[in-house]
Amino acid sequence: MYSTLDTTVSSLRxxxxxxxxxxxxxxxxxxxxxxxxxxxxxxxxxxxxxAELIANELxxxxxxxxxxxxxxxxxxxxxATYAYLAERYGRxxxxxxxxxxxxxxxxxxxxxxxxxxxxxxxxxHQIFEVNFFSVVGLTQTLLPLIHKASSARIVNLSxxxxxxxxxxxxxxxxxxxxxxxxxxxxxxLNSFTIHLAQELRETRIKVNSxxxxxxxxxxxxxxxxxxxxxxxxxxxxxxxxPDDGPxxxxxxxxxxxxx
Ligand code: NAP
Numbered sequence: 001m002y003s004t005l006d007t008t009v010s011s012l013r014x015x016x017x018x019x020x021x022x023x024x025x026x027x028x029x030x031x032x033x034x035x036x037x038x039x040x041x042x043x044x045x046x047x048x049x050x051a052e053l054i055a056n057e058l059x060x061x062x063x064x065x066x067x068x069x070x071x072x073x074x075x076x077x078x079x080a081t082y083a084y085l086a087e088r089y090g091r092x093x094x095x096x097x098x099x100x101x102x103x104x105x106x107x108x109x110x111x112x113x114x115x116x117x118x119x120x121x122x123x124x125h126q127i128f129e130v131n132f133f134s135v136v137g138l139t140q141t142l143l144p145l146i147h148k149a150s151s152a153r154i155v156n157l158s159x160x161x162x163x164x165x166x167x168x169x170x171x172x173x174x175x176x177x178x179x180x181x182x183x184x185x186x187x188x189l190n191s192f193t194i195h196l197a198q199e200l201r202e203t204r205i206k207v208n209s210x211x212x213x214x215x216x217x218x219x220x221x222x223x224x225x226x227x228x229x230x231x232x233x234x235x236x237x238x239x240x241x242p243d244d245g246p247x248x249x250x251x252x253x254x255x256x257x258x259x
Contacts, residue, residue: 162186
């Protein structure tokens with residue numbers, strides 16, 4: 001069982017966490033829950049007004065929340081994020097790579113025929129830009145600050161739809177729900193998790209891919225299984241793993257997800 005129960009809340013107090021895509025959905029709720037643990041949360045959103053709105057909301061609940069403009073696809077925003085964190089904190093303890101897009105249907109609940117053979121390369125690029133390249137770019141940019149934390153955690157928001165084993169398994173409940181661009185982008189993200197965790201294995205930085213469940217958000221749709229609070233708790237558990245917790249894994253709750 002990997003849970004914040006294993007990590008004393010006092011050791012989390014004063015830590016600094018950056019949550020991308022904190023404007024709504026799982027990102028917003030993850031920022032809220034991290035704030036409740038006494039962690040200073042950077043509510044990063046591509047629209048600064050939204051980031052400020054959320055930071056104000058979390059501050060009114062007693063959290064330390066700081067808004068930041070971050071369109072993850074923009075190199076200048078990623079570099080400005082590094083400069084801001086370096087100047088203000090000199091380190092980053094927790095990076096939640098949450099921002100993501102689902103562009104092939106209205107939301108994850110909508111069933112459409114498999115369109116792999118006709119998916120436009122333009123759309124595929126757009127999906128990979130947010131779900132994969134930006135995660136790699138932001139993480140690489142911030143790694144010098146993450147190395148400066150005494151113990152750091154990187155959580156990559158993945159999906160069971162990115163599991164190659166499940167995509168190929170006819171008994172997987174979503175086997176017939178083939179959304180190629182999104183799934184492939186999360187498969188690539190999982191590869192990043194594996195490779196980065198292996199490179200950092202001798203450090204105190206843990207890197208994991210986490211499936212938050214099928215969640216009632218704009219992306220998940222109204223009929224999804226989990227509410228955002230349940231999903232964010234799963235993310236927060238991996239953001240606050242104890243030092244003997246896992247790295248380089250793919251999890252849903254306490255369960256390992258096959259790659
Ligand atoms: P959501 O409600 O659609 O929210 C997506 C978030 O990503 C929004 O805050 C959005 O910001 C942000 N975003 C998109 N493009 C961005 C960019 N270029 N720069 C910065 N932020 C950007 O999605 P969600 O359901 O909360 O999903 C969050 C993560 O969990 C995603 O990575 C998703 O793939 C993953 N996930 C979700 C489910 C599910 O069932 N919901 C299942 C498995 C995995 P704006 O408000 O500015 O658009």
